[in-house]
Amino acid sequence: MPSRTMIEAIRSAMDVSMERDERVVVFGEDVGFFGGVFRCTEGLQKKYGASRCFDTPISETGIVGAAVGMAAYGLRPIAEIQFADYMYPAYDQIVSEAARLRFRSANDFTASMVVRMPCGGGIFGAQTHSQSPEALFTHVAGLKTVIPSNPHDAKGLLIAAIEDEDPVIFLEPKRLYNGPFDGHYDRPVVPWSKHPLSDVPDEHYTVPIGKAVVRREGSAVTVLAYGTMVHVAEAAAQDTGIDAEIIDLRTLVPLDIDTIVQSVEKTGRCVVIHEATRTSGFGAELAAQVQERCFYHLEKPVLRVTGWDTPYPHIHEWDYFPGPKRVGEALVEATAKD
Amino acid sequence: MPSRTMIEAIRSAMDVSMERDERVVVFGEDVGFFGGVFRCTEGLQKKYGASRCFDTPISETGIVGAAVGMAAYGLRPIAEIQFADYMYPAYDQIVSEAARLRFRSANDFTASMVVRMPCGGGIFGAQTHSQSPEALFTHVAGLKTVIPSNPHDAKGLLIAAIEDEDPVIFLEPKRLYNGPFDGHYDRPVVPWSKHPLSDVPDEHYTVPIGKAVVRREGSAVTVLAYGTMVHVAEAAAQDTGIDAEIIDLRTLVPLDIDTIVQSVEKTGRCVVIHEATRTSGFGAELAAQVQERCFYHLEKPVLRVTGWDTPYPHIHEWDYFPGPKRVGEALVEATAKD
Amino acid sequence: MAEHTPLSLHVPAPPTEEGGRQSSSLPFSAAGAVRRPPVDVDPREIRDLAFELIRVLDDDGNAVGEWAPELDVETKRNGLRAMMKTRAFDSRMMKMQRQGMTSFYMQCTGEEAVACAFQSALRKGDMNFPTYRQQGLLIAQDWPVVDMMNQILSNSADRMKGRQLPVMYSAREAGFFSISGNLGTQYIQAVGWAMASAIRNDTKIAAAWIGDGSTAESDFHAALVFASVYQPPVILNVVNNQWAISSPQSIAGGEKTTFAARAHGYAIPALRVDGNDYLAVRAASEWAAERARRNLGPTMIEWVTYRVAPHSTSDDPSKYRSKAEEKGWPLGDPIERLKTHLIRTGEWSEERSVQLAAELDAEMSAAASEARALGTLHDGPRLSPATMFEDVYKDMPRHLREQRQQLGY
Amino acid sequence: MAEHTPLSLHVPAPPTEEGGRQSSSLPFSAAGAVRRPPVDVDPREIRDLAFELIRVLDDDGNAVGEWAPELDVETKRNGLRAMMKTRAFDSRMMKMQRQGMTSFYMQCTGEEAVACAFQSALRKGDMNFPTYRQQGLLIAQDWPVVDMMNQILSNSADRMKGRQLPVMYSAREAGFFSISGNLGTQYIQAVGWAMASAIRNDTKIAAAWIGDGSTAESDFHAALVFASVYQPPVILNVVNNQWAISSPQSIAGGEKTTFAARAHGYAIPALRVDGNDYLAVRAASEWAAERARRNLGPTMIEWVTYRVAPHSTSDDPSKYRSKAEEKGWPLGDPIERLKTHLIRTGEWSEERSVQLAAELDAEMSAAASEARALGTLHDGPRLSPATMFEDVYKDMPRHLREQRQQLGY
């Protein structure tokens, strides 16, 4: 199987889907002629024509609003928001429209569509190129929220999202686009080709939405992570030598709570990590659910390692980012025998 | 002291503030000539003139965006969003602009402003007149989020919000506008005049932002609530006879965690309630923090009683609303000796 | 140039009277005065039309000028019937609301011609993206009023399963998109739908609807930008009924220009039409629909009309607008105007009108009984609360199944 | 009318060449050809100006027509100097970026006249709400370039404390509002600021800035609606540099009309001006500023210019646009054009230009050394991470104090 970067895997998912299904269309700012500022849609306009892959005006409201209309018609739109930080102008169309259309019309109209957006920091992008707004989607009934951590999942999950009958928010950790970044920013960059999960088949396949996966089995503590933080968790486990069980959630809503509960019941300890702002981040939901469901198995409180409650800073990126050091400290704390 | 409804208390807060400070201006859809669809701004245009209290076009983007500009100039704008359900078009201006202006400019510019919005259900308003979007604000660093449960607090908190140097989201539980609703929707409506907290002084006073209050002392279980749910909690305690300690948070961010921890350490049990959708609601943050900080005092998991993870329905309003019955069941569960 | 006096804020202040405001709309053209360009006209050549008012019916009920459509008698009578039925429906629903059978209702009194005549220019498969004040789109195509009443009563047969506020219909089969409570959002969706039709080389067209007040919303601009760029087959309707709850159109930017003129900045052709003139509405709708079907792109139409009734059953206009204006029906009654025309041309009579009104009232009464038997907001058959957890997603995820169980289902 | 062929989607396809696209802008008027109306003209009488192009400098460097401003020699030389300094600044910063001293930079090459000449029409206390491509507003008022460099290098003296992406300046004292990374948001804020000035019966005016591409954003529409309704003292600038990253202006709705024309639908007067003509920019800016100061309300100005450089240091235009067009500087070099004029009028010489360029380069070099000594992105003095928790709120709340402690401060 060919090794692909995350970008290539995402592109391949769209390519395969456009090939199989004429209803699939792709658009966004700089997405058409140029192929996207991160090159995820490169070549698609040439291959499928400008009416299936095109540039849009700089209006996130318009991009998502038009997608809702297209989906209501019966197309399968894939809308790209250039950075997750720029999704706010589209938030009304996402929350009030895409998410609620099926419910409010009792199935008369639906919005099967994907909104893709690069998220997360680690590229010195400061407050408007670094955000992780997943919790703003997980709070909204009617949305599914997906976030892959590697090329294999990225392709499979994106195809599953395109074929899903509900609106799916597809978050792409941009720091993973070109390599499996583990938070050791001072070490040489590792390419995806060195990572087994960059084996991405050419053909169509899906990774199911709503299914987490255990990335590393362990007995000392359960780590709940997604996106870039899966790699950070792996680094922290390695750095500390703690036998952590690392769960890659892959889908935040609907959440694969069974996999989580099974693990925490085994380890009795749990650390939740994410890059987003701490207060009301998705980690709060995870911590709340774990203590609700595993209370009598827990030896320690569920710990959260997250971005701070500040806007994402520019120069202090690495002080903000919850890297392997901070995660490692939490692993130590969670597993300490006191 | 005169008895005032919530509406009158809110109006009085703006009146007093406009009187004292020429920089205070009030605007929103139907806010000027008519005095607001809930009459909160009635009489203000007449008293202070159309350039201090005026109608706006139906553009929530514009209302909040203009408020940010006015605040940057040095005014103290109070913007009304007609229903919290309609704040989404303004979300970019709230999150990316008002919340971050001080930080990104390192104090060069600030956005001292209040965004008022009626929230919550209980008036058969269906999905677009019933929402409680507080968690979408608490996740955003730079915002303060306030929600009063009675006329006295409403006036004092609103004046404090107007005088605050940071942007404040001021949520007004609309079901409380005219009476202290406790969730017993089938009983006769009670007017505020019967409630001690409707004693609202004519003059200027503040209730501090960031301070919770114990509404009912008790030893069996701590209930964390805000807005309408404070009254529901009181009804549930009364209905079940359980000696609950009910904390009215009043401010969600910054959270008065001391008052919470002190109570939970005493009771060892905690129930969190809110009307908003459960997943990633503010209750998740509360549960996460309580178990983080009070783990060794907890006898039971922190329970959440919330709205369901569906859009707010119309006819099934009372099945959706977490009324005294559901809250009561949680109190029983939390205090059960097993 | 050196010294300047202090600035001051302009806040539009329409004339007040009897303690209320007037809407103060712009002057009208005479019936028949505006030219009818070919549908493939260069948009730049008809900029003036955004500042005129296309009218066909003169004060005496004659159909005059280039816009007078050639319609057979039956079609015109159907138009009259559709408008009268819409009004009969409104009046029946107001009664039921006052009787507590529903929580809420919204009338379109005075605006019947806009929706009814517009619908007659559409074809099966076309899609409207309406606001809450276009019940005429459904009624004009004889959509079962019982179905609409079921929604309004939120009863056991409500296809929306009691989830939506009354009047927030959805009827895919009738080319009627699910109404959103959030103003404006449907405008860009209509453009997206029309883009989809063009992408698929289909022949269907879309119609976007918005009120004067709501043109201030962001989605309005997004819709115009996308319509301008991709030239999809969409008709961009602005229903200027002079009011947005308590705010006259001047608060939406209508003080010194027309809403039709908004389109020009996007190179979209625009018409401004007397929305209380059934024949003018029909002609302009057909013109715009033909442009769309010929792939000539979007057209904006401002329908100038007047909201005679309160905004909704929750509203009391006596607090904010002039009673005199309201009582004067500024553009006349569209039903009366078409009736006068039909009588003048010998195709109708007062007696037949009275008879038709009675028939329609009986029809509404029968439908209301039928709907009431299926339940009302507070009484009778009722959908199970378990249905609340359905349709959030196509398949109910585990957490919703758990929550349904917690509720006891 | 019965049968229609299938629809198809129009996607603007500007001419391609050398593997890239061209921007294909609309035709220009001759220098001096456009009339200059009085500032209190009825906006309806100057609609045509949105489709013309106000130009003062002809091809030979003569200042012609009614818009030619009466400026003394010193003022014009200052203008030339401001533009040259802006370019020198850009070129120095590009060097530093390539040397890794900053993560990011954005040039305004070719657009210097717009910001530099505009600023000269403002007064102390007025407020710009700029985009990232108006560094000229600061440089033209001789704001210390070291201060700007400190921000770009995110060093220990960065007044923004290293929080913002480079070039996202803020300088209240210079009437320069904090730049947002989110496109468009500042447009309505400028209108709000101007409303505030009017509310307070002040004399200050505001200037809103936006790019051609960003006019599609919602805030643009909100700004125009509010400006239309309240008539505040604001100048609504649209910098049409033909490109938005890889997308030509046709993708923003500029295929068949001008951006200036957008204003008409809101009854706002609009000018369309050659943005590479220092004298035209100056004259138009003064006209609009005078309108604002006299409480005559908002003015929109479309500045037609060309983005000569890549979008930013992260961009490579060879992937999407014609090299030939880029190399051709479609509207000429604003610096060359003003220089030619000054030389022609005997007020300048090639030698003085060369000398000034050298002086400015030395000035930049000295400033760069000074800034570098205060640190760069990766080296030298650096702000403590503890500062990250400051200014989120006026007073640091408990949870942020706790988090700062967790970080070890």
Ligand SMILES: Cc1ncc(C[n+]2csc(CCOP(=O)(O)OP(=O)(O)O)c2C)c(N)n1
């Ligand atoms: C986003 C949003 N903001 C505010 C409202 C509240 N609201 C409902 S109807 C209305 C007035 C709309 O006026 P207009 O667009 O002129 O339509 P009309 O009612 O006259 O038909 C307002 C402000 C809403 N429903 N959605």
Ligand SMILES: Cc1ncc(C[n+]2csc(CCOP(=O)(O)OP(=O)(O)O)c2C)c(N)n1
């Ligand atoms: C809300 C938002 N969407 C997208 C972006 C990404 N983006 C940054 S600059 C740019 C192009 C802007 O073009 P234009 O407005 O013409 O300004 P110019 O760069 O030409 O000066 C885009 C799409 C952004 N910063 N903010």
Ligand SMILES: [Mg+2]
């Ligand atoms: Mg209206």
Ligand SMILES: [Mg+2]
């Ligand atoms: Mg541009």
